Amino acid sequence: MxxxxxxxxxxxxxxxxxxxxxxxxxxxxxxxxxxxxxxxxxxxxxxxxxxxxxxxxxxxxxxxxxKMPNALKQAQSQRGQRANVLAANRASTEAWVRFLTTGAMDGTPPEGKDTAPLSNEDWVRAHPSRPIVTSALTGNQLLVAANGRSSTLEVAAPVKRRPLKLVATLNTGTPVQVKELEDAFFDKLGRTSFKRSAFRTLMGDLLRWRAVQRSAETLGEP
Structure with a gap:
């Protein structure tokens, strides 16, 4: 007892x-x-x-x-519906991926809310020890997460490999120019497949989360 x-x-x-x-x-x-x-x-x-x-x-x-209360029975019944099951699966996946990228004992760095937007001439790099993580969700959605934060992209089948290649390039830790990343992302891609504004928003998110930072090339250092 x-x-x-x-x-x-x-x-x-x-x-x-x-x-x-x-x-x-x-x-x-x-x-x-x-x-x-x-x-x-x-x-x-x-x-x-x-x-x-x-x-x-x-x-x-x-x-x-x-005896299970009626309110709980109703809630369980609603969660069993396909749309709610998929939504719950997405929410739990997002939470776990964000947790995965928090940096354990190092913690999540504060957002760089006052950081100037990236330009095409900027050079950026990610830190290999804290990589950007992607995870496929249901309904042609792709989760991009870093430093305990995440963003969900709506990506059609022909576009799915583009964000994955972008993240893989950044995770090498090698400085790369934003214009080069954008040109590679949209190379031979139809105009309606993915908006350039969505690409710039994603890059802005990564900068604000401190998943990428401007490199010495941008700052004019040798």
């Missing part, structure tokens, strides 16, 4: 699990309970070891059934 002032339920993946519940008032005579304040539990005694006869008496007072 376990007694606590917090309620934690662990749901098993396979098999069955039976849980027994007692109102707190069922245990007033237990020696483990404080005498002066029955609302408080002793920190050093969390487990009660029962003798066989004592256990049978306690189980006789237990409540084994629990």
């Amino acid at each position: 376990h007694k606590d002032d917090l309620h934690i339920f662990n749901f098993i993946i396979q098999g069955r699990k039976t849980m027994s519940f007692w109102p707190f008032e069922t245990l007033p005579d237990r020696p483990e309970l404080p005498r002066d304040d029955p609302k408080q539990l002793r920190d050093d005694l969390a487990l009660i070891h029962l003798k066989d006869e004592d256990e049978r008496q306690m189980l006789a007072k237990a409540t084994f059934s629990w």
Whole structure:
């Protein structure tokens, strides 16, 4: 038997699990309970070891059934619908990919909100130790994440490889000019497949997240 002032339920993946519940008032005579304040539990005694006869008496007072509230039933039913399942899958994937890129103990750097926009003449580079991460989502969506932040791109099938190649180029850590990246991205690509404004927005996001930074070539250093 376990007694606590917090309620934690662990749901098993396979098999069955039976849980027994007692109102707190069922245990007033237990020696483990404080005498002066029955609302408080002793920190050093969390487990009660029962003798066989004592256990049978306690189980006789237990409540084994629990009825799911209607509101929870309705919520579970809605989550089971395809559109909601896909949305939940996208949300969980986005959360985990952002967590993956937070840098562990180093933490997430603050956004560079006052950073000047990139121009075609700028040179940029990413840091190989904190790479930009991509993950395919449902519905022709591609997640691009770095430093605990992410952006979702709508990409048609012919365009999918372009963002992946862009990220791979940046993740080498080699300085590259923005114009060169943009020209390579749109080389032989139809005008309606992906907007240049969306490309510039993505590059701006990466700069603001500090996933890329202006390199020495931009600053005129040798």
